[in-house]
Amino acid sequence: MKIAHFSDLHYSPDRLDEADRCFGFAVDDAIARAAHVAVVSGDSTDHRLDAHSPALGALARQIHRLSAAMPVVMLQGTFSHEPPGTLDIFALMGSQHSVFVASRIQQVAFVGGTFVPSAGAVFSEEELPGIIAMRPEVVFTCVPTINKGQFAASVGALAAATGLGDVLGTYLAAAGQVNAKLRDAGVPTAGISHGTVNGCETEHGVTMAGFDHEFSLSALFDAQCSAFMLGHIHKSQSWERGGHRVGYAGSIGRFHYGEEGDKGYLLWEVDTYTAAMQLVPTPSRRTVCVDFDGVPDMERLARVAGECGDTFVRVRWQIDEEHRQSVDRAAIKALFANAPGLKLEPRILPVVRSRAQGISLETSVDAKLARWCELAGVDAATVVERLQMLDTGEAEAIADAIFNRLDSAPALPSLSLIDGCAPDIQGPPPMPSSPVRCEASPGTGDWLDGDLFAAA
Structure with a gap:
């Protein structure tokens, strides 16, 4: 049994180009x-759509084009992405084959091109012999997103944090x-779910560890499915135990900056006892x-802009608050004017000002100022005075003291570079009939013949 596993399509106005280009390619492939069968394991849309x-x-x-070639199973994903009822209309869009929407926990047998669901969460003892007699090509165990709000209301908020996994x-x-x-009767089995496995990695390389995740690997392998097809995490990854496999298809396209790994869909080969995926x-x-640790380097950005081509670009930098205006955003946008997408992410580091240690312990203003001078390395006596x-x-007395100090200051030196050659500012000087020679003061020597910068 060859199963095409798609997940996390995230169709929305903002992501339509990426989603439709990638999903269209995957459908063609x-x-x-x-x-033989197509599976969409949740989050077909990004939010409620008109x-x-x-x-x-x-x-x-x-979906209509896909159902013209094979039956399709669509699983309910995260409620914030696919509000309940969103997928119901796709059950009406089948073409040559039907589209089955799995919106509750159940098992579904694929028999002769049609889907036969269980009445309850699993095929009962009364249903199972009839299903085996039909010789289904595969039986799916479907676990859509669980409404955690309803679960918390039924078991309590404290138990809901860890009880859902149990x-x-x-x-x-x-x-x-x-x-x-079913396996003993020669029927292949597969699971479909949308949730987080404890220990999986996100598309940004972060390991999901904790007690509030929906699944553990041991629980998924306990389902005794040859293949367990997962959605919700955007990075493709898989685990194997005894020939059985659990795998995330990952998102169909790259919807965030910094996502690791290839994007695509999984092509499964599922038989009674084993499964393989590609x-x-x-x-x-x-x-x-x-990324820049400081002001962006415009020369480096110019080189990136010349090489990036048809690429979405994110520029991040961190800078002190008082220097935030030194970054020319308009110039950066001009460099990447031909890029299909540009995102600027500055990180402004606030200026942290701390009080000098011990000032608050002093009881007088003079003591506080003296303490500040001590920490700042300033002469305290002059400042306290x-x-x-x-x-x-x-x-008036303070002003008079300042003026008296200015009056008693020594006179500034003459503006004339050479004694005896100061110009007469009473009127314009007469035009000399012969060259005027300024004589140096006695004993000084001819200043033109000496080294002006020699040490005295």
């Missing part, structure tokens, strides 16, 4: 590779008992991130 939205129309056309683990173990019987890359957009003068003296 899956059809060309003759996949029925007449171009993004919703583009997604509907791709509840899902219990369900997967129960489904594993059914899947083991990541088929899509033509996702290229991104370039340029002036503080006392301002505190006790009269304004």
Whole structure:
């Protein structure tokens, strides 16, 4: 059984170009590779879309085109991306084959080109013999996004933080008992879900570790599925145990700056006991991130702009608050005027001003000032003297003292460079009939013959 696994399409007005280009390529490739079934494991849209939205129309056309070649299973994703009921309209868009929308926890058998769902969360003891008799090509165990608000209301807020994983683990173990019987009957099994596995990596290389994630790897392998197809994390990754595989397809395109790895869809080969997978890359957009620890280097940015071509560019820098105006944003935008996307991310470092240690412990203004002078390396006696003068003296007396000090200051030296040659400013000098020679003072020697910069 060859299954084309797509995930996290994120169709929206802002991401329509990237999403439709990449998903369109993936649909063409899956059809060309003759996949038997297509799976979309959640977050087909990025948020609520109007029925007449171009993004919703583009997604509907791709699903319709995909269903012309193979049956399609669409799983309910995150409620903030796909509000409940969003996917219901896609069940009406089948072409040669049907589109099945999995919006609740259930098992679904693919039999003769049609989907046969379980009445409850798993095929019951009464249903299972009839399903096995139909010889299904594959049975899916579907675990869409769980409404955590409703779960918290039923078990309490404290238990909800860690209880969801336990509840899902219990369900997967129960489904594993059914899947083991299907496997013994020669029926391939596969799981589909949308959530976070403890220990997985995000598209930015961050490991998701904690107690509030939906799944553990042991719980997923307990489902006894040959392949477990996951959505929600945008980085493609997989785990294997005893021939069984758990894998994220990752997002269909690159929707954020700094995302690691190739983007694409997974092409699964699933049989009764084992599964294999291959990541088929899509033509996702290229991104370039340029970081500066200080003012951006315009020469470096010019080189990047000349080499980046059809690339989305992010420029980040960090700078002190008082120097924030030194960055010419307009010049940076002009360098990347031909880039399809540019994002500027400055990080402004605030100026942190701290009080001198010990000042608050002093009891008088004089002592506080003396303490400040000590920490600042300033002569305290002079500063404290002036503080006392301002505190006790009269304004006129202080001004008179300053003027007297100025009057007693030594006179400035003559502006004339040479003694005896000062010009007469009483009137214009007479035109000499012969060259005027300025004689140096006796004993000084001819100043033109000496070294003006020689040491005395």
